Amino acid sequence: MHIVIMGCGRVGSALAQTLENQGHTIAVVDQDPTAFRRLGSGFGGRRVTGVGFDQDTLREAGIEEAGAFAAVSSGDNSNIIAARVAREMFGVENVAARIYDPRRAEVYQRLGIPTVATVRWTADQMLRRLLPSGAEPLWRDPSGGVQLAEVHTDASWVGHKVSRLQEETGVRVAFLTRLGEAILPTSQTVLQEGDLVHVMMRTDDVEKVEAAFAEGPEEAGA
16 A cells, blocks of 8 residues: 655654555655654655645655555644545545644544544553543544444453453454553453453443443343
8 A cells, every 4th residue: 555644753754664664655745854864764665845735745745546644743733634635635545643632633533534632642541551440442433433442341350251251241352452462362362360451342332331341240241
């Protein structure tokens, strides 16, 4: 896939190198030509100097052939404008924008532009580790109807199979984080102490799922 990235800061350069290592073709856009130094001499993609929401600049970066676009510059307004141009003017299917202001992020999410709110994500992750409870959304589809979330799991689920957790709570376990590493569970995988459980579920079912995970297997299966 060809992917266009707007912004060659720490996030943009790391994203570009990771995606190129995965076999994708990459074009990075930045107004400051010196920013491309972060890509290193081994980077084989395009370096395009210009404004990331300018249509001619985006065409030079290959936006018309792109399957994905990431706006990760330091400006919220620039990121969201560029993301909307990529989606609405060029029809790019997979678009995401980094937003520093969490209030803006929620608005743009409802407009169908997937966003990553940097400050909110960091704060939420810290709170999650300090006060684990409920469900922490990690991703929502553009319609908002389905979400991936980390759900706090009561200790009484430890020792039970993932298949039972799914059957009794009505979710699909996407993956577990165990000792800092993500694992894809099978029907025979048994939950261990310290596991972080990440599930796919309907947004309308969040409260029900939170209660089932908090109650434990006996109550949830009653």
